[in-house]
Amino acid sequence: MTLSVLSRDWLLDENPETRLQAKLGQSYRMTRALMRNPLAVLGLVIILALLVVAAFAPWLAPYSPIEGSLSNRLLPPSAEHWMGTDELGRDILSRVIHGSRITLYIVLLVAVLSAPIGLVLGAVAGYFGGWVDRALMGVTDVFLSMPRLILALAFVAALGPGIGNAVIAITITAWPVYARIARAETLTIRNSDFIAAVRMLGGSHWRIVARHILPLCLSSTIIRVTLDMAGIILTAAGLGFIGLGAQPPAPEWGAMISRGRTFILDQWWVATMPGFAIVVVSLGFCLFGDGLRDVLDPRQRSK
Amino acid sequence: MTQKGSGRLLPAWAKTAIGFVLSLALTGLGLLAITFFIGRVVPIDPVLAVVGDRAPPAVYEAAKERMGLNDPLILQFVHYVAGILRGDFGLSVSTQRPVMEDIARYFPATLEMATLGILIGVVIGVPLGALAAARQGSIIDQVIRVIGLAGYAIPAFWLGLVGLVLFYAQLKWVAGPGRIDIFLDGMVPPVTGLLLVDSLIAGDFESFTNAFSHIILPATILGFFSLAYIARMTRSFMLDQLGQEFIITARVKGVPARVIIWRHAFRPIRVQLITVIGLSYAALLEGSVMVETVFSWPGIGNYLTTALLNADMNAVLGGTLVIGAVFIAINKISDALYRILDPRAR
Numbered sequence: 001m002t003l004s005v006l007s008r009d010w011l012l013d014e015n016p017e018t019r020l021q022a023k024l025g026q027s028y029r030m031t032r033a034l035m036r037n038p039l040a041v042l043g044l045v046i047i048l049a050l051l052v053v054a055a056f057a058p059w060l061a062p063y064s065p066i067e068g069s070l071s072n073r074l075l076p077p078s079a080e081h082w083m084g085t086d087e088l089g090r091d092i093l094s095r096v097i098h099g100s101r102i103t104l105y106i107v108l109l110v111a112v113l114s115a116p117i118g119l120v121l122g123a124v125a126g127y128f129g130g131w132v133d134r135a136l137m138g139v140t141d142v143f144l145s146m147p148r149l150i151l152a153l154a155f156v157a158a159l160g161p162g163i164g165n166a167v168i169a170i171t172i173t174a175w176p177v178y179a180r181i182a183r184a185e186t187l188t189i190r191n192s193d194f195i196a197a198v199r200m201l202g203g204s205h206w207r208i209v210a211r212h213i214l215p216l217c218l219s220s221t222i223i224r225v226t227l228d229m230a231g232i233i234l235t236a237a238g239l240g241f242i243g244l245g246a247q248p249p250a251p252e253w254g255a256m257i258s259r260g261r262t263f264i265l266d267q268w269w270v271a272t273m274p275g276f277a278i279v280v281v282s283l284g285f286c287l288f289g290d291g292l293r294d295v296l297d298p299r300q301r302s303k
Numbered sequence: 304m305t306q307k308g309s310g311r312l313l314p315a316w317a318k319t320a321i322g323f324v325l326s327l328a329l330t331g332l333g334l335l336a337i338t339f340f341i342g343r344v345v346p347i348d349p350v351l352a353v354v355g356d357r358a359p360p361a362v363y364e365a366a367k368e369r370m371g372l373n374d375p376l377i378l379q380f381v382h383y384v385a386g387i388l389r390g391d392f393g394l395s396v397s398t399q400r401p402v403m404e405d406i407a408r409y410f411p412a413t414l415e416m417a418t419l420g421i422l423i424g425v426v427i428g429v430p431l432g433a434l435a436a437a438r439q440g441s442i443i444d445q446v447i448r449v450i451g452l453a454g455y456a457i458p459a460f461w462l463g464l465v466g467l468v469l470f471y472a473q474l475k476w477v478a479g480p481g482r483i484d485i486f487l488d489g490m491v492p493p494v495t496g497l498l499l500v501d502s503l504i505a506g507d508f509e510s511f512t513n514a515f516s517h518i519i520l521p522a523t524i525l526g527f528f529s530l531a532y533i534a535r536m537t538r539s540f541m542l543d544q545l546g547q548e549f550i551i552t553a554r555v556k557g558v559p560a561r562v563i564i565w566r567h568a569f570r571p572i573r574v575q576l577i578t579v580i581g582l583s584y585a586a587l588l589e590g591s592v593m594v595e596t597v598f599s600w601p602g603i604g605n606y607l608t609t610a611l612l613n614a615d616m617n618a619v620l621g622g623t624l625v626i627g628a629v630f631i632a633i634n635k636i637s638d639a640l641y642r643i644l645d646p647r648a649r
Contacts, residue, residue, distance in 0.1 A: 142333030149622070151337070158345045158616075259460075
């Protein structure tokens with residue numbers, strides 16, 4: 001028995017005996033499909049690298065991200081300082097490594113805040129229909145038709161600069177997409193027989209939404225969140241660049257580019273190096289999101 | 304267009320028109336509600352800004368009453384909307400001019416850059432996308448894929464800086480930040496506010512080439528992002544068409560590939576492309592905020608970011624309203640155009 005649990009045949013069994021076996025089998029198939037896509041694997045590797053770098057930043061960074069020595073200011077990339085040093089003599093590589101924590105913090109917080117808001121609003125609107133639907137979707141559509149970056153800028157201007165406020169501002173502009181997706185998914189399942197069966201068994205509306213509808217909206221929302229991560233990273237970096245996101249001396253990538261702007265013509269590395277980090281990490285989320293979509297939602301497969 | 308369609312059964316076009324106006328008005332009101340809300344959230348006390356922090360409480364209260372800040376919120380909102388509709392956006396704290404006047408001065412520069420950007424995006428993006436679809440898996444197809452990913456993953460402000468280093472500092476192909484060199488500034492009589500057009504009207508060729516060498520890099524960088532989007536969408540629309548049976552019929556009949564691609568497959572997607580181009584033009588206006596900041600381009604985006612850093616809320620909200628309104632209008636118009644031009648969407 002123990003041997004058969006680990007086998008491929010057990011995982012791929014067409015007639016699973018337990019729920020656990022079915023779930024494990026499904027995840028196994030998905031992982032296999034994902035691994036067949038080299039670009040998705042590359043994306044996954046980048047995301048894992050980001051997680052590792054963020055987790056072990058103090059051990060990986062060769063120098064302090066905050067303190068530098070002025071005698072080392074604006075050194076070009078070399079064997080000692082792989083990405084050179086900035087105007088205060090700080091090692092840029094160390095700052096980029098520590099900056100991964102800020103990026104990860106912003107991205108995760110925005111995802112954790114905006115996806116549930118959108119999911120619940122969308123599912124409720126789709127399930128109840130009628131006036132609830134019209135009111136909720138009216139608000140959603142108004143937010144959807146706004147320019148996201150400008151709106152985030154205006155909210156940060158009102159709330160004051162800082163990472164926390166940047167997260168709030170980006171969240172305010174990010175949830176409507178998830179509400180739309182959740183509503184569309186809900187509309188396709190709300191008249192299914194199994195929902196009617198739960199109703200007949202006496203399940204309340206809230207139970208149906210929470211236990212039966214929301215889980216089914218999850219996969220398309222997860223895909224969308226992963227694909228949106230790149231956009232969230234770019235917006236957060238943009239806020240930092242303008243000076244409204246993370247404040248100095250925090251090693252936020254956008255803010256670092258902004259500082260390097262002053263020396264861009266003579267000391268190009270100060271502004272350029274953090275940009276590579278942004279591009280690589282955004283690319284990772286794009287590639288992984290594309291791969292995830294192809295596996296989880298074949299209808300939307302990109303040609 | 305006689306009266307015969309009126310009454311209970313409105314003609315289709317009238318329904319579309321009413322729906323268009325309604326959704327435009329609703330979204331516009333939503334935008335106003337958001338900027339009004341932001342204006343209230345700001346921790347800056349507008350009364351203190353007027354009376355100063357040493358005013359006695361009676362003066363403070365009187366000023367507050369006079370500014371309408373004791374009214375119910377809904378009434379304040381109505382006054383706010385009425386003011387905006389009259390074109391009253393308040394005074395900018397940093398420039399000491401009405402915000403509306405500032406915006407009118409800065410907007411043409413943004414319009415000029417965004418328009419050149421979308422031209423670059425369309426002229427290169429559409430043929431590239433069509434070719435990629437026609438030769439799926441070829442080099443062009445791979446290039447489109449990479450450009451598409453780059454459009455998602457590269458921050459516009461960073462690409463702008465890299466462009467400045469490469470093409471201005473190193474290669475010296477283009478002029479640096481700003482709209483025109485200082486010694487030529489103000490030489491062209493303003494007609495449209497678009498320097499490229501004005502200098503041609505004035506017949507001032509030197510100003511034209513100078514302005515062109517300033518605008519081409521930021522416009523190309525903006526255009527790159529719309530190119531990425533337009534090419535990807537063109538490719539996917541074309542692939543849909545090329546898989547249809549009438550294309551196979553045309554192939555079997557021996558129609559040359561070029562004719563199949565451009566006449567048979569491209570024609571039906573033109574309407575969809577209009578929507579895509581409209582959307583990316585609106586996105587360009589938004590993206591110009593970042594690019595203008597990098598290139599010190601005296602446009603509305605630069606005005607907005609400067610105001611943001613100075614906590615000049617009237618200017619911030621005015622800029623947000625104008626960019627938001629143009630963004631919404633372009634989106635709704637391209638959506639309406641799609642409905643009008645595509646018989647299937649009616």
